[in-house]
Every structure is written in structure tokens, then in C-alpha cells.
Amino acid sequence: xxxxxxxxxxxxxxxxxxxxxxxxxxxxxxxxxxxxxxxxxxxxxxxxxxxxxxxxxxxxxxxxxxxxxxxxxxxxxxxxxxxxxxxxxxxxxxxxxxxxxxxxxxxxxxxxxxxxxxxxxxxxxxxxxxxxxxxxxxxxxxxxxxxxxxxxxxxxxxxxxxxxxxxxxxxxxxxxxxxxxxxxxxxxxxxxxxxxxxxxxxxxxxxxxxxxxxxxxxxxxxxxxxxxxxxxxxxxxxxxxxxxxxxxxxxxxxxxxxxxxxxxxxxxxxxxxxxxxxxxxxxxxxxxxxxxxxxxxxxxxxxxxxxxxxxxxxxxxxxxxxxxxxxxxxxxxxxxxxxxxxxxxxxxxxxxxxxxxxxxxxxxxxxxxxxxxxxxxxxxxxxxxxxxxxxxxxxxxxxxxxxxxxxxxxxxxxxxxxxxxxxxxxxxxxxxx
Amino acid sequence: xxxxxxxxxxxxxxxxxxxxxxxxxxxxxxxxxxxxxxxxxxxxxxxxxxxxxxxxxxxxxxxxxxxxxxxxxxxxxxxxxxxxxxxxxxxxxxxxxxxxxxxxxxxxxxxxxxxxxxxxxxxxxxxxxxxxxxxxxxxxxxxxxxxxxxxxxxxxxxxxxxxxxxxxxxxxxxxxxxxxxxxxxxxxxxxxxxxxxxxxxxxxxxxxxxxxxxxxxxxxxxxxxxxxxxxxxxxxxxxxxxxxxxxxxxxxxxxxxxxxxxxxxxxxxx
Numbered sequence: 150x151x152x153x154x155x156x157x158x159x160x161x162x163x164x165x166x167x168x169x170x171x172x173x174x175x176x177x178x179x180x181x182x183x184x185x186x187x188x189x190x191x192x193x194x195x196x197x198x199x200x201x202x203x204x205x206x207x208x209x210x211x212x213x214x215x216x217x218x219x220x221x222x223x224x225x226x227x228x229x230x231x232x233x234x235x236x237x238x239x240x241x242x243x244x245x246x247x248x249x250x251x252x253x254x255x256x257x258x259x260x261x262x263x264x265x266x267x268x269x270x271x272x273x274x275x276x277x278x279x280x281x282x283x284x285x286x287x288x289x290x291x292x293x294x295x296x297x298x299x300x301x302x303x304x305x306x307x308x309x310x311x312x313x314x315x316x317x318x319x320x321x322x323x324x325x326x327x328x329x330x331x332x333x334x335x336x337x338x339x340x341x342x343x344x345x346x347x348x349x350x351x352x353x354x355x356x357x358x359x360x361x362x363x364x365x366x367x368x369x370x371x372x373x374x375x376x377x378x379x380x381x382x383x384x385x386x387x388x389x390x391x392x393x394x395x396x397x398x399x400x401x402x403x404x405x406x407x408x409x410x411x412x413x414x415x416x417x418x419x420x421x422x423x424x425x426x427x428x429x430x431x432x433x434x435x436x437x438x439x440x441x442x443x444x445x446x447x448x449x450x451x452x453x454x455x456x457x458x459x460x461x462x463x464x465x466x467x468x469x470x471x472x473x474x475x476x477x478x479x480x481x482x483x484x485x486x487x488x489x490x491x492x493x494x495x496x497x498x499x500x501x502x503x504x505x506x507x508x509x510x511x512x513x514x515x516x517x518x519x520x521x522x523x524x525x526x527x528x529x530x531x532x533x534x535x536x537x538x539x540x541x542x543x544x545x546x547x548x549x550x551x552x553x554x555x556x557x558x559x560x561x562x563x564x565x566x567x568x569x570x571x572x573x574x575x576x577x578x579x580x581x582x
Numbered sequence: 583x584x585x586x587x588x589x590x591x592x593x594x595x596x597x598x599x600x601x602x603x604x605x606x607x608x609x610x611x612x613x614x615x616x617x618x619x620x621x622x623x624x625x626x627x628x629x630x631x632x633x634x635x636x637x638x639x640x641x642x643x644x645x646x647x648x649x650x651x652x653x654x655x656x657x658x659x660x661x662x663x664x665x666x667x668x669x670x671x672x673x674x675x676x677x678x679x680x681x682x683x684x685x686x687x688x689x690x691x692x693x694x695x696x697x698x699x700x701x702x703x704x705x706x707x708x709x710x711x712x713x714x715x716x717x718x719x720x721x722x723x724x725x726x727x728x729x730x731x732x733x734x735x736x737x738x739x740x741x742x743x744x745x746x747x748x749x750x751x752x753x754x755x756x757x758x759x760x761x762x763x764x765x766x767x768x769x770x771x772x773x774x775x776x777x778x779x780x781x782x783x784x785x786x787x788x789x790x791x792x793x794x795x796x797x798x799x800x801x802x803x804x805x806x807x808x809x810x811x812x813x814x815x816x817x818x819x820x821x822x823x824x825x826x827x828x829x830x831x832x833x834x835x836x837x838x839x840x841x842x843x844x845x846x847x848x849x850x851x852x
Binding site: 228231232235238239241259260262263264265267351352402404405408544545547548551552554555556557558559576579580 | 604605606607618621622623624627685689690709711712714797798799800801802803804814816817818819820821823
């Protein structure tokens with residue numbers, strides 16, 4: 150027994166010696182590379198059909214400018230990236246972290262502020278004025294730019310024109326409407342065609358977020374810190390509309406993404422008000438070509454300042470403060486941060502609508518789309534992008550939203566709205582610190 | 583070795599539970615986190631949900647497991663091996679895979695609803711996933727399906743060790759099957775029943791995969807478990823590892839208390 154134990158101990162010592170020897174070699178290697186010219190950049194992103202595809206297009210474009218740099222694009226699910234970044238940054242070891250990482254705008258501030266000095270400042274690389282206004286809030290801290298704004302989450306309302314016509318409406322009757330009118334149209338559609346107007350997941354408050362941002366409001370104040378739930382006119386109106394939709398029977402409830410996509414691909418819902426990134430999923434059902442169109446987003450009727458444009462999701466590129474940051478920044482500055490021509494390719498090949506203002510005037514953006522009855526969808530979206538109100542998402546969007554999901558449930562269950570909002574405010578106050 | 587890999591992380595987590603802050607900006611705040619626990623409605627909801635699962639699911643599952651074990655122990659039963667395997671099989675499936683399958687089976691247009699509607703047991707499809715009450719029922723059905731077979735194996739193996747002559751003697755004395763079950767089987771299996779109760783309790787307190795994959799904790803936190811809340815605090819929201827460690831330690835305390843109670847109630851009185 151003693152012998153066995155000593156053998157085991159010895160082997161453990163030996164093994165750990167080996168591993169430490171190995172890492173020493175590794176660090177000295179990468180160190181010497183870092184001093185001269187790093188030749189490899191690692192990128193983390195999610196969604197092979199969208200973000201990864203876009204990164205690969207940029208990679209090809211950059212190969213013509215600087216063929217010495219190899220760019221490794223690693224696919225991770227978004228949740229995995231969030232988890233890996235949190236554990237990596239928190240442990241204090243930068244080993245294993247990528248050079249460039251894609252982060253959702255709603256989450257950006259939570260990383261930038263929770264891990265100061267972990268991201269490389271890009272103020273010299275990104276000219277804030279070149280990009281859509283609302284993208285600068287999430288990607289910068291105290292006036293210092295950290296992210297290269299990437300895709301626009303600009304929203305629109307995808308509609309089945311055939312259902313609409315059966316109910317006695319046309320695409321024109323959807324221009325410049327508010328959500329109240331939208332619900333009325335929904336009732337008519339339901340009555341005439343039996344189809345639901347919209348599909349919603351009660352666990353996902355995306356629609357509420359879209360509604361409040363269209364009025365320049367958010368769950369928190371301009372500082373991104375103080376919860377503003379109780380006296381938030383836009384939020385109150387959005388919740389009332391949400392309940393009205395649920396109560397009027399125009400909603401087809403779904404419980405996840407695949408059911409959400411299934412609802413419109415199978416032709417069960419008449420409209421999909423959401424971000425432009427849904428276009429590939431809408432087009433996935435080729436048999437519905439020519440039946441869809443895109444109308445501007447309805448606005449809030451009672452809240453002043455609400456516009457027909459909003460944002461849902463959207464993400465940006467960030468450079469980690471690790472070896473090779475200069476090369477990574479250089480790559481981004483030559484591609485996503487400035488190349489309007491690249492965005493044309495991105496749009497035609499991948500369907501990306503960027504937020505670089507100069508890109509909007511390109512030829513790809515004004516192309517007609519046969520799937521949408523020849524509508525120039527991209528240029529419509531690009532035009533709406535410019536109208537999106539800039540709000541500060543702050544650090545706590547998802548934490549507050551979890552409180553809000555419960556609030557919405559109890560409101561739908563019959564509780565008074567002001568009480569519901571007050572309770573949510575109280576809870577947010579104690580939890581956000 | 584043991585102290586490095588077991589005790590060091592535990593102590594570290596305990597220290598962490600006295601700190602608060604976002605991401606890397608942690609600082610000591612004493613017992614603030616522990617005080618916060620009691621005013622945190624999300625945490626209290628998660629605890630309540632977990633205990634609902636515990637109080638309803640664990641007894642149902644254990645009684646079911648014991649019942650099946652006795653049936654399968656019957657000498658006269660044919661295809662014993664097949665039935666035992668069939669009931670044990672769920673235990674070896676992947677947690678995530680079965681959760682995803684359950685999610686689709688219990689969807690609004692899933693096979694369960696179609697089946698019930700066709701049998702005219704219900705007129706409208708049940709909103710299994712999106713209704714707060716039915717979502718809990720779905721989770722309970724899912725964990726019962728997966729873990730009954732696991733507990734059954736323990737009962738079955740200890741039933742095999744019970745001397746058949748005891749039952750024969752009881753039979754001659756005129757005890758029917760019912761009396762035999764309660765007077766012989768249950769008392770003899772008592773240590774195993776205690777063991778399965780404790781492991782099932784701990785398992786339920788750590789419930790995570792099913793809730794995350796079937797309902798994501800929804801609708802409106804109606805099915806959220808404590809473990810999922812810990813995950814959310816660490817990775818879903820702006821990370822607050824200090825508070826997450828505090829919540830984790832609350833599970834440790836609950837497991838300790840419940841195990842002590844169960845040992846007192848069910849253990850041998852020495």
C-alpha cells in the first residue's frame with residue numbers, strides 16, 4: 150500500500166513537472182512572437198450563417214491587404230462565449246482568450262465595466278461619427294471607444310400581404326400606424342383568415358424592449374444604472390399593449406426559437422415585427438416568395454417621441470487586451486471599421502446590414518428583393534437605422550428583464566399595472582448594486 | 583491532494599460568498615450577501631419551486647420505484663430482464679437529450695397534447711410549457727421518468743437479499759400480500775429507503791438541466807431552480823460571483839439540515 154502511494158505521488162510530481170515545463174516553452178514562444186509580429190489572430194463568434202460568415206468575408210478581404218496574418222475564426226454558441234469570457238477574465242489568466250470577440254450590445258457594458266483593462270481601446274481605430282448613433286452607447290465607456298459597431302438590429306414589420314388583403318387591408322394601411330391600430334388590424338386578420346397576427350414567447354420580452362427603445366426609453370435611466378421602471382411611461386404603455394395583444398386572441402404563443410421560426414414558416418402568423426436578422430429565416434421558406442413585404446414598425450401612440458424605428462439585438466466586435474492586440478485592431482480598422490465596399494459584399498453574400506453610415510449609399514443596399522415583391526428592403530432598413538433612438542442599455546438589461554418577466558406574468562394574471570411596476574422597481578432597486 | 587482539490591475550492595467559495603461586486607471588482611461586504619438572500623424574491627421563488635419539486639416528486643418517485651421493484655421481484659414474472667432494463671434505461675440517457683425530447687413532446691402541439699385530445703380527455707391543448715402550473719407538472723413528470731429506474735435498482739438489489747423463508751412463514755401465518763409488504767418489505771428496506779431519500783433530496787436541490795432545457799425557468803420564474811439562479815447570477819446577468827457563491831452555500835446548508843432531519847426520522851435509533 151505504501152509503495153503504491155509513493156509511486157502515485159512520484160508520478161503526480163513528475164506529471165506536474167512536465168506540464169509546467171510545457172507551459173514555460175509556450176509562453177516564451179508567444180512572447181517572442183508578440184515582440185516581433187504576431188501572425189495569428191483568433192476570433193470568437195456565434196451563428197455560422199451570419200456572424201461567422203461575415204467574419205470569413207472580412208478575412209478574405211484582409212488577405213489581399215496583409216497576407217501575413219492568419220485569422221482563425223472559432224465558432225462558439227453565444228452563451229458559451231459569455232461563460233468563457235466571464236470565467237477567463239475573472240480568473241485573471243488571459244491564456245485561452247481570443248484576440249477578437251463578438252459581444253451582443255445588450256451585454257457589452259457588463260463586460261466593459263466589470264473587467265476594466267481587459268479590452269483594448271479602439272478610439273483611434275473607430276470614428277464614432279462614422280457609425281449609427283445608437284451603436285456608440287453600448288460600445289464605449291466614458292467617451293472611450295472599445296467596440297467596432299457591427300450589425301444593426303434595426304427592426305421592421307414583416308407582413309404576409311396575402312393575409313392582409315383577405316382581411317381588407319393593404320401594405321399602405323400599415324404605414325405610419327401605432328400599436329393600437331396594429332391590434333385592430335390583427336383582430337380583423339384573425340376573424341377573416343383564422344391566422345394569428347403575431348407569435349410571442351412569454352419568457353422573451355424582445356417586443357417590449359423594441360417598443361420602449363422606439364420612444365428612447367429603457368429599463369434604466371441615462372446613467373445605465375438607476376432602474377426606471379415605476380414611472381416609465383413608455384414601459385407602462387408597452388406592457389398594456391402586450392396584455393391587450395394577449396387578451397384579444399391575436400397571439401400564437403411559442404416557447405422557443407424553433408417554434409418561433411416554425412410559426413411563420415408554416416404560414417400561421419400574419420406579421421413578424423422583429424430585427425432585420427430574421428430575413429434569412431423568413432426566406433428559408435421559398436414557397437412563400439412574393440407573399441411577404443416589410444412595413445415600418447408601428448409606434449407607441451400615447452408616449453411622446455416614439456418613432457417608427459427601433460433595435461433588437463445587434464452585436465459588435467471587441468479586441469481583448471492580450472498579445473496580438475495591435476494586429477487585431479489593425480485588422481478591424483481595415484475591414485469592419487472603414488471598408489464601405491466590404492459591407493456591400495457582406496450584404497449580398499450574408500445579408501448583413503451594417504451600421505457604417507458610408508455603406509448605406511452602396512449599390513447592394515439599393516437592390517430590389519424578389520422575395521419581398523421587389524421591395525428594396527435593405528435600403529428601407531438602412532433608412533430606419535438612422536432614426537433609432539440612442540439609449541444606454543447599462544450593465545443590467547438581462548437581470549432586470551428577469552424581474553420584468555415575472556412582473557409581466559402577474560400583470561397578465563390580472564394584477565394592477567401600477568402595483569406591478571412598483572413591485573418590479575422595488576425588486577430591481579435591491580438587486581442592482 | 584484531497585485538501586488541494588476538495589477543501590481549497592470550498593474555502594475559497596466561502597470567502598467569495600462574503601464579497602460582492604461585478605466581475606473582477608470584488609470587495610468584502612461581510613454578511614451583506616446573506617442578508618440580501620432573504621429579501622431577494624427571485625431567490626425565494628427558486629427555493630419555493632425547488633421545495634415543491636422536492637415535496638411532490640421525491641415521495642411519488644420513491645413509492646413508484648418501490649412498487650415497481652416489488653413487482654419485478656416476483657418469481658412468476660416472465661421477461662424480467664427486459665422489464666428491468668426498460669425501466670432502468672432512462673437513467674443512462676443524456677440529461678440534455680431527454681430534456682429536449684420532453685420539451686417537444688409537451689409542446690402546445692406536441693405528441694402528448696395530440697394523444698390526450700384524440701382520447702377526448704381534454705378539449706383544448708394544455709399549455710404544458712407556457713403555463714406556470716403545467717410547466718411545474720412537466721418538470722416533475724420529466725424527473726420522475728428519468729430517476730425512478732435508478733432508485734428501483736437499489737430496492738431491487740436489496741429485495742434479492744431478503745430471505746424468501748420470511749415471506750413463506752408470513753404466508754403460513756396468514757398474512758396477505760398487503761401486510762407482507764408493509765410489515766416485512768418496507769421495514770427490511772428501511773436503510774435503503776433512507777439512502778435513496780437522501781440522494782434524491784440532494785439531487786432535487788441541485789436540479790438544473792431539466793429546468794434549463796425544458797422551460798428555461800419560465801414562464802416568469804415559475805419553474806426556476808436554485809441551481810439555475812446560481813448560473814444566471816454568474817453568467818446570464820452581469821456576473822456577481824460573490825452573491826452566486828452565497829446562494830450556492832445556501833444549498834449546502836439546506837442539504838445539511840434536510841439530511842440531519844432525515845437521519846433523525848428514518849435512521850436507526852441507537
